[in-house]
Amino acid sequence: MKFDNIIIGGGLSGLTCGIKLAEQGKKCAIVSSGQSAIHFFSGSFDLLGKLNGQEVKNPLEAIKTLPDAHPYQRVGIKNIARLAVEAPQLLDRAGLQFSGKSDQNHFVLTPMGIMKPTWLTIDDFTRFEQNDVFPWKKAVILNFSGFLDFHTLFVQDGLKKYDVDVQIKNFAMKEFEAIRRNPSEMRSTNIAKVFDQGEDVLNEFAQKVNQLSEGFEVVILPAVFGLFTKNVVTDLKSMINKPLVLIPAIPPSVPGIRSQILLRKRFEELGGTYFLGDIVEEGTFKNNRLVAVQTNNHGNIKLEADQFVLASGSFYSKGIVATRDKLYEPILGLDIDGDIDSEKWLDEKFFNDQPYMHYGVKTDSGFRALKNGKPIENLFAAGSVLGGANALKEGSGAGISLLTSLHVAEQILK
Ligand SMILES: Cc1cc2nc3c(=O)[nH]c(=O)nc-3n(C[C@H](O)[C@H](O)[C@H](O)COP(=O)(O)OP(=O)(O)OC[C@H]3O[C@@H](n4cnc5c(N)ncnc54)[C@H](O)[C@@H]3O)c2cc1C
Incomplete structure (x- = not known):
């Protein structure tokens, strides 16, 4: 089976990347093994809520001070500002109305009864x-x-x-x-x-x-x-x-499941193919390119494409796996941006910035995934599978997922 683009992972990044590509006429497939972080969605998408422990008022300003390795810096500050306008418009076309500004966080009431800074809030809340x-x-x-x-x-x-x-x-x-x-x-x-x-x-x-x-x-x-x-x-x-x-109540999140349903519907209405409940098991590489992936449900039928996007999530979705002494990307054996020495993964103080939260798939400056030190020409990584940020600590999870996925779609469309 041949597509223009195949995306591995159907969470927020996989779906938004797929929608952007399909809107531009690409024949696109998403293979997704199942539940994603959207099922736990709080109702808001964060861009940057905290920096050095302090609440951020203006995320676009604060992003400028992030380290060079941070995904926002790698996308580029100007691109972030532009894509942060595009993201809610894309969600709106899928029937999801969000409001908020990228240069001024607003606040939402959490299940703990406290106000939390955020970027975009779905209009239920x-x-x-x-x-x-x-x-x-x-x-x-x-x-x-x-x-x-x-x-x-x-x-x-x-x-x-x-x-x-x-x-x-x-x-x-x-x-x-x-x-x-x-x-x-x-x-x-x-x-x-x-x-x-x-x-x-x-x-x-x-x-x-x-x-x-x-x-x-x-x-x-x-x-x-x-x-x-x-x-x-x-x-x-x-x-x-x-x-x-x-x-928000304890997950599963009702607005989250609705968001997942509507994003998938939009993708399929644009002609996209969504393989739900299928697992990408391995890939075939040739001359520094990924030519096909093999999935659990498709057996010997390989799925081929011109470009691939890895949007398989972080530890929670098993996009990155850590055993007692090994940190790895389980599908394609890609290089990991993280410490090899497992002693360095954890800070003994639980509430400190945990090093392992910054780990992810290594890419070049164009978000091409690296394997054995070399970028794979037609394989991009997007979303929480990327390293370089502690999304939980800084309140940047959905921002990184949405904006890197739109950026990667642009690289493919160039
Ligand atoms: C529990 C949880 C709740 C969160 N809530 C929020 C929130 O409310 N607001 C916010 O701003 N951020 C939140 N975040 C941060 C979150 O990382 C992002 O918001 C974002 O949704 C992550 O999207 P993603 O597509 O990168 O990854 P994921 O949502 O993890 O999606 C990855 C997908 O890839 C699939 N996959 C993995 N391996 C394979 C394979 N081999 N073959 C096929 N498919 C595969 C998985 O099944 C999954 O569907 C949350 C994170 C977690 C873990």
């Missing part, structure tokens, strides 16, 4: 312009009886710092009785499916919310609405007669 003010003084947190994945006490406790008087109320509805009988069924996706069944449940729910929130200025609910379409969220907001603040 509320954006705050200041991190020291919650605009309402009397709030009610409503939760579904038996739903253990929303930690209301943390939110209540966190909001005390902003001088908010918060009450927690649990409520039951007959429509949730079937899933409530088994605590492992009472998960955010199953609650969302009940609301997806029709308007009656949502109407009844909204009435209940309006009754329970009498005397309060704002309603806080877990983000369990709109698994397949965001209409449920929009409808709910219009039915509730108070401002509504949604807070």
Whole structure:
């Protein structure tokens, strides 16, 4: 089977790279073994939230001071500024409305009830312009009886710092009785499916919310609405007669799964082929080029392409693997940007910047992956498989994934 481009990995970077290539008419395939970090999505994409332990106000300015090896520096500051405008537009074409500015972080309320700086927030959630003010003084947190994945006490406790008087109320509805009988069924996706069944449940729910929130200025609910379409969220907001603040629940994330579904749909509508549940096992190299990959489901049928993109994620998705004494890229045996000596992987102080978090696939300046010290001409790496940043510590995860994937797509389209 022959394609123009094959992308290994169908998370945020693989999908956005694929969409950009398919929008330009490329015949593109994505092979993805399964779940990605989007399933754990908080509702916001970070560009740069922290630098040297300090909160960043203007990510575009702060990016200029990052080390040369950082993926943003390698993409180039001007390119980052341009692609940071393009990224939300691409998401919008997929039906995902995000808002935010790359030169000014805003804040979102976390499940711990504290304000966190971020770049783009999906419109299910509320954006705050200041991190020291919650605009309402009397709030009610409503939760579904038996739903253990929303930690209301943390939110209540966190909001005390902003001088908010918060009450927690649990409520039951007959429509949730079937899933409530088994605590492992009472998960955010199953609650969302009940609301997806029709308007009656949502109407009844909204009435209940309006009754329970009498005397309060704002309603806080877990983000369990709109698994397949965001209409449920929009409808709910219009039915509730108070401002509504949604807070992410424990994963699986409902807005995350919706985002994954909509990105995949957009890719397929553009003519892309998405091989879900297939694992790329190895590659065939010839004259410093990757000519084909072999996958679990396709057996002897090789998948060939002119260019390949490795977007297989970091440790969490097994894009990079560490055993007791070995650090490696498991699919194509690519070079790793990281310490060989396993003694150097960890800092003994847990909260310090952990060296291993900076490790990833080594590339040249054009994001071509290196194998045995040489760049593979037609193999690019994008997203969290790249080294050079501690995305968790600096709050840059989705920014790196989105912007390196769009940059790599541009290299291919040149
Ligand atoms: C749990 C978690 C939650 C996060 N939440 C946020 C957040 O809310 N906001 C934020 O800004 N950042 C967040 N991040 C940072 C995150 O790294 C990025 O946001 C981004 O989603 C990563 O995308 P990716 O495509 O590079 O990698 P991934 O999302 O990890 O996707 C890699 C994909 O490659 C597939 N794959 C791996 N090996 C193979 C193979 N051999 N064959 C085929 N497919 C393969 C995997 O199955 C997976 O689908 C989170 C990270 C993690 C780990």
